[in-house]
Each structure stands twice: as structure tokens, then as C-alpha cells.
Amino acid sequence: MKFRILMALLRKELLLMRANPFVLRVVLALPVMVMLVIPLVASMDVRNVSVAVVNLDHSPLAARLTAGIEAVGELNIAGGYDSYAGAIDEVERGRADVVLTIPRGFARDFSAGRMPSLDIAANGVNATKGATGASYVAGAVSSTLAAVAEAEGIVLPEDAPAMFNLFNPTLNFRNYMIPGLMVMLIIMICGFLPAMNIVGEKESGTIEAVNVTPVGRFTFVLSKLIPYWVAGLIVVAEAMLIGRVVWGLAPLGSVCVLFLAAVLFILVMSGLGVAIANVSSTILQCIFVMFACIMVFQLMGGLFTPINSMPSWARMLTLAVPPRYYIEIMRSVYLKGSSFAEIWTQFAALAAFAAGFCALAAATYRKRA
Amino acid sequence: MNSDVIIVRNLTKRFGAFTAVDAISFSVRRGEIFGFLGANGAGKTTAMRMLCGLSIPTSGSASVAGCDIVTEPEPVKRNIGYMSQRFALYGALTVMQNLRLFATVYGMSDADFRQSARTLMQWLDMESLADTTVSSLPVGWKQKLAFAAATIHNPSVLFLDEPTGGVDPITRRRFWELIYKVASEGMTVFVTTHYLDEAEYCDRVCIMVDGSIRALDTPAELKKKYKCDTVDAVFRQVAQTALRSADA
CATH class of the missing domain: 3.40.1710.10 (abc type-2 transporter like domain)
Structure with a gap:
């Protein structure tokens, strides 16, 4: 019964996506563009x-x-x-x-x-x-x-300087960047798209037509999230494939662990997106708040600058920035080949954020004003 | 059976310091066509949204089809149909896809939906438009479709918020025939309008001014009481004291 309603709502989402292929194009084209172009230009390798x-x-x-x-x-x-x-x-x-x-x-x-x-x-x-x-x-x-x-045959003193890099022997910035780009793609696609979808329904008034029916709010929110969960997994698969084929970067660790982390992070981002959409009344308002969050995520999540070189108060703050954990998982599985057992704390933190944000999304969705 | 399907007691809605609906009370009988009249900003839509479970009252109580709107908003929703002032169906879907969506959401089986949709489409003269994309329909047809979507599950109470706004006179006339038809089958119709000629078609009308009810009776009784020939003239007399700006 509930399931039939969910299926009907999902069918509606698919029909709307077919009528307006924007989302489909973003899901298929954005990862390809980002994964092909950005590693070429956004390199911090130093030459000359x-x-x-x-x-x-x-x-x-x-x-x-x-x-x-x-x-x-x-x-x-x-x-x-x-x-x-x-x-x-x-x-x-x-x-x-x-x-x-x-x-x-x-x-x-x-x-x-x-x-x-x-x-x-x-x-x-x-x-x-x-x-x-x-x-x-x-x-x-x-x-x-x-x-x-x-x-x-000269014997040098013991403390002679020696340097070598672990795990990324060539110190190739690209290898460091590619797992980070995948994080950014999930932030964009699973955070922004469901948020824009819900606020779009608010702007067109159709959400009210749904709110006046006995549809449960969980059912409705689920019907908004499931398509983007699927989209997020497609994006991750696409990005990993391009990383492997074009850049020759295969994860040293297990692909299953990577996908498990992706699922959790997709839950985090989509939960956050829906919660923001629920409290926004226009698309502009929603996008502005999303941007604020995403800026913090990118600058404090360790995507561009290492968390270890932040001042200690900022390092404490990054504990509350969920992408931090996903970025750590991605990099350690990709470059170090870490197993689940070695990074379970990051998984636990990510799972806690996923549960928290999804609960927030459900709690902020109101059928009545 | 003449029991009351809508019972409203001191229903009030405030937005900050502004009182949109000020302690209104009335009852609506089963099968009645109940007209809610008032200038723009009189509080008609706010009152209706509270009765539909879309808006939480600040104080007061009401029940619709035996369910309390404050404590049981979801059971209320199972028993009502609502057509909003603003067209709110999915423009990118076809007529049938929209109807099927809402029928399923109300828990209708596929077989029930097919039967109900066939009758409804025949009756609305829309059979040839079944697979048309909704956004390409003219306004009058969109309104008919919204009416169909609000009644497909055969609700016991139908709320219509200015259903004939922006519709030509002939289509308006047809629309009222539809309202009569569903009411004759036992559906209670609660309709807001600011077309005063339409008030003549209602069993009873209620005139709202500045958030409160100033007059409530059958059109004939109102005309007798205010010694007027039309509800239009009654409305002018009752609403002339309005303080809130209205584009009358």
C-alpha cells in the first residue's frame, strides 16, 4: 500500500526527468568533464x-x-x-x-x-x-x-638528511586530487539536485497538491532521494572508471569499501540538501545556503589543504565537517589500500552524520504551515 | 441524513500581529454547496487551508468529515479533495499521468482508477486530451483537470478555492454544472469565490470581511434581510465597512 504510493511517486519523478533531461545530462556529463579536465589543470605539482x-x-x-x-x-x-x-x-x-x-x-x-x-x-x-x-x-x-x-667509501654521520614520500612515491598531485574530485562530484550532484527539485516543487505549487493528500512525509522525501542515490552511485562508478582508464589510478584497496563509503556520504549530502530545501522557500535562497555549506566543506574538509597544517582550533572544527571523513577514506583506500578495519572510525563518523542529516531532513519536512 | 460534515468553532489564524482569520464559527451540512465570499485578503483562503490540514490554526477548533483538523490532519486528508487557487498539477506530465498519480496516492486500485478516470473524462468532455501534456492545455481545461484530480477519489468533502478564476463565462457556467452534479451525489462542496453571481448558485453563503464572518444564510434569506435584489448588492452593503485594502 505504502509501497505502491512510493512507486507512483518515483514513477512521477522519472517521468519528470524524462520531460526535462537536465538532471540526466548533469549526471552523465558532469563527472566526465570534471574527471577529464580538472586533473589536467588543477595540478599543484611544481615544475620549472x-x-x-x-x-x-x-x-x-x-x-x-x-x-x-x-x-x-x-x-x-x-x-x-x-x-x-x-x-x-x-x-x-x-x-x-x-x-x-x-x-x-x-x-x-x-x-x-x-x-x-x-x-x-x-x-x-x-x-x-x-x-x-x-x-x-x-x-x-x-x-x-x-x-x-x-x-x-666515506662514512656519513647518522643524522644525514634523508627524505622519502610514503604512499604517493612520485608525489604526484593528480593521484591526490582524483579521489578528492569524486568527493566534490557527490557534493554537487547529491546535495544540490534533490534540494533544487524540492524547492522547485514549492515554487510551482505542486508540493501543496501533494501535501493536501494523505501521502506520508517519509514516503514523499524518499521519493525525492532515491533517484539521486542512484545518480550518486552512477557518478561514483563513472568517476572511478575514468580515473582508472584515463589517469591509470586504480584503488589499492577494495572497491566495495569505496562504494560503502560513497553510500554513506551520499546519504549525508542528500539529507543535508533536503533539510536546506525544506526550510527555503525559493531556489535562490536554497542555493545560497547550500553554497555557504559547500564552501566550508571544500575549504575545511581537507580537499585542497591538508587538515594537519591547520591551527588546532580549526582542526577541532573539521571534526564537524562530514566530507573530511569521506576524503580520508577515499585517499587512504585509493593510495594506501587501507582495509575497512583500519578506517572504521571514519566510517562510524560518516554513518553518524548520515543518520543525523537524514533525521534532520525528515524532521524539517512539514505538511502543515 | 443531514448531519454536519464541517463544524468550525472560533477558528483563528494569526501571522505575527496580523489576524488573518478571527474566531470564525459555522457548520456545513452533508451535500451542501457552501459559498465563502469575501474580497481579496478577507481570509477565505487561509480559513480553507486550515480546514484542509495545510495550515495549523492559532486557536479554535474544527472538524471535517468527523476528524479534528488540529489533532488528526492526515485522516482529514483522506476524506477531502482540494483544488487550490493556483494551478498545481505537474505541467510536464500528461492528463492521465497526473490523474493516475493522485488516484494512487489516495490508495485507489488500478481497476478502480481506470473505471473512475473513464467516467470522469467522459463527463468532463476530455477524453481526447487524455495523453496531452498538461502545460499545453488552455486555462479552462486546466481548471477542469484540477477539478478531476480533486474528485477522482470520490472524497466526502470537496474544497474549491476560487475554481473559476480566469475562466471564461461559458466555462464558468459549465463548472457550476459540475459542482451541482457532485453535490447531488452527496459530496459536500465548500467553495470560495469573488464572483458574486456565483454566490446565487450556493445553498448557503457566508460573507467574510476582515477575517470575520459578517453574514451567513441562504442567498434568498440574505436578500430579504438586506432588502436587495442580488447577492452582489448584499455583499456591497456588508463589505463596505472593510478596513483591509481590497481590489474591489
Whole structure:
């Protein structure tokens, strides 16, 4: 009986979607566009870092260090200088991003088994390029030194600098970005579309024709959500397929775990969207509130900036930002191959948010004013 | 059987400081055509929305078809049909798809729906339009369809909110024939209008001014009481004290 009513309402949603194929086009085209284009352009990988070398040592080892830097694809040598001031001048003119100073007596100290200090200075105006560039230079220098030390039988002190990246060995930003993009797609499609659908019915007055019938509010809200749950799963599948085929990024962990997380996150976003729609009377109002939420989600969820580098009060706040957990699940399953048991706390948090937002959606839907 | 299907006692609705409906009381008998008259802003629609379970009264009580509108809004909804002032069916669906949706929502079986829809369409002269998309129908036909959607489940009380707004005189005439027909079959019809000639067709009329009821009787008695020839003239006399702006 209730089921028949739900089926009738779902049939109506499908007929309306067929009459206005906007939603269908969004569901099919948006993931393709986002997954194909954004990883190409929104890369934070740093390339073309110019290094000014202040060579005060003039030893063959200094020349080897310079050659070692030049051998790194992302780095090029802006020039060799006799004084630090000359190199800084190049930085100020925008011709160099990083300055490497090789002190006098460097080769001698190195051969004697002492680890002499090298000075690497980065232009902080473009913070990302400077910091990443400096770490590339440090990497190039230490691998050259390690190779020389091994060839010449020099024993380096234990605390010699060493750096290596776990889980994303090439530090390829794309691999970090793609799971994040899938999160963004669910936010857009499962958050916005049902909200706009419900407010649209308010604006056209048809919701009143439904409210005056004995249809249960749960049945009605379900009839609004089910189509977008299906749409969300299609979007996730589409995005994963493009990630695999076009970008060669396959999840190291289980696809089932990814889908389980997607289901929970879809519930979170659609519940939030419906709750916002229930308290909005126009589409504009609804979209504005959604945007406010989504901005917080994107900036505080760890999508673009790592949560670990936020101040501690902001880190506390991110505990209340549901995409945070989904992003963590996506990245750890994709890049680390985490199993469900390792990230069950994130699942628990996401499930709690899903239950909370769906309850909110049902509670805010009123048949009477 | 002449029992009252709508009983209203001191029903009041306030929006902030504004009292839209001010302690109205009346009863409507089974099978009656009850006209609710008033200028724009008199509170007709607000009163009707409370009776339909779309709006919660600030105070007072009412029952419709034996169900209390405050405590049992959902049972009320099973027994009523409502046609809103503003056309509110799905424009992108066809005539039949709309009717089927509402019939199913009211719990009608497929067989019942087919039978009921066939009779209704025949009767409304809309058989050839069954598969037409609703948004492409002219206003008069849309109103007929809205009427069909509100009556397809054979409710015991039918609420019509200005059903003939924007409809040509001939279609209006036809519309009232429809109302007479359903009333003759025992359906109680509660209709708001500001076309005063239509008030003559009602069994009883109630004139609302500034949220309260100023007159309530049969058209004949009202005319006798106010010594007028038409309900129109009665309305002018009763409503001249209106304070709320109205586009009379």
C-alpha cells in the first residue's frame, strides 16, 4: 500500500526527468568533464624551478652537485654566482626561485667524513613553489652526496638528511586530487539536485497538491532521494572508471569499501540538501545556503589543504565537517589500500552524520504551515 | 441524513500581529454547496487551508468529515479533495499521468482508477486530451483537470478555492454544472469565490470581511434581510465597512 504510493511517486519523478533531461545530462556529463579536465589543470605539482647556485667552494664535488640538480626534471640552473648578494639579485628579478649556497671548504669537510652544512634559501612569494622547489633541491643534493660517499667509501654521520614520500612515491598531485574530485562530484550532484527539485516543487505549487493528500512525509522525501542515490552511485562508478582508464589510478584497496563509503556520504549530502530545501522557500535562497555549506566543506574538509597544517582550533572544527571523513577514506583506500578495519572510525563518523542529516531532513519536512 | 460534515468553532489564524482569520464559527451540512465570499485578503483562503490540514490554526477548533483538523490532519486528508487557487498539477506530465498519480496516492486500485478516470473524462468532455501534456492545455481545461484530480477519489468533502478564476463565462457556467452534479451525489462542496453571481448558485453563503464572518444564510434569506435584489448588492452593503485594502 505504502509501497505502491512510493512507486507512483518515483514513477512521477522519472517521468519528470524524462520531460526535462537536465538532471540526466548533469549526471552523465558532469563527472566526465570534471574527471577529464580538472586533473589536467588543477595540478599543484611544481615544475620549472630555477636554482641559483652560489659556488664558494669551486671543487669538483660542487660541480657534481650542480650537475645533480640539473639532472632533476623539475629543476634548472639559473646560473652560478660568486656571492650570495648576486644570487639574491636574481631572485628579486624573478629569474630564480631557490638559492643553493655551497660554502668554502665543503669538499674538504665532506671527504673528512664531517657533514658540512649547505644553505638552501627559497623565494617565499610563491610559497608552494618555493617550499617544494627547496625540497627538490635538498633531495637532489642528498642523493648526489650519498652516491659520492658510497663510491669513495666515506662514512656519513647518522643524522644525514634523508627524505622519502610514503604512499604517493612520485608525489604526484593528480593521484591526490582524483579521489578528492569524486568527493566534490557527490557534493554537487547529491546535495544540490534533490534540494533544487524540492524547492522547485514549492515554487510551482505542486508540493501543496501533494501535501493536501494523505501521502506520508517519509514516503514523499524518499521519493525525492532515491533517484539521486542512484545518480550518486552512477557518478561514483563513472568517476572511478575514468580515473582508472584515463589517469591509470586504480584503488589499492577494495572497491566495495569505496562504494560503502560513497553510500554513506551520499546519504549525508542528500539529507543535508533536503533539510536546506525544506526550510527555503525559493531556489535562490536554497542555493545560497547550500553554497555557504559547500564552501566550508571544500575549504575545511581537507580537499585542497591538508587538515594537519591547520591551527588546532580549526582542526577541532573539521571534526564537524562530514566530507573530511569521506576524503580520508577515499585517499587512504585509493593510495594506501587501507582495509575497512583500519578506517572504521571514519566510517562510524560518516554513518553518524548520515543518520543525523537524514533525521534532520525528515524532521524539517512539514505538511502543515 | 443531514448531519454536519464541517463544524468550525472560533477558528483563528494569526501571522505575527496580523489576524488573518478571527474566531470564525459555522457548520456545513452533508451535500451542501457552501459559498465563502469575501474580497481579496478577507481570509477565505487561509480559513480553507486550515480546514484542509495545510495550515495549523492559532486557536479554535474544527472538524471535517468527523476528524479534528488540529489533532488528526492526515485522516482529514483522506476524506477531502482540494483544488487550490493556483494551478498545481505537474505541467510536464500528461492528463492521465497526473490523474493516475493522485488516484494512487489516495490508495485507489488500478481497476478502480481506470473505471473512475473513464467516467470522469467522459463527463468532463476530455477524453481526447487524455495523453496531452498538461502545460499545453488552455486555462479552462486546466481548471477542469484540477477539478478531476480533486474528485477522482470520490472524497466526502470537496474544497474549491476560487475554481473559476480566469475562466471564461461559458466555462464558468459549465463548472457550476459540475459542482451541482457532485453535490447531488452527496459530496459536500465548500467553495470560495469573488464572483458574486456565483454566490446565487450556493445553498448557503457566508460573507467574510476582515477575517470575520459578517453574514451567513441562504442567498434568498440574505436578500430579504438586506432588502436587495442580488447577492452582489448584499455583499456591497456588508463589505463596505472593510478596513483591509481590497481590489474591489
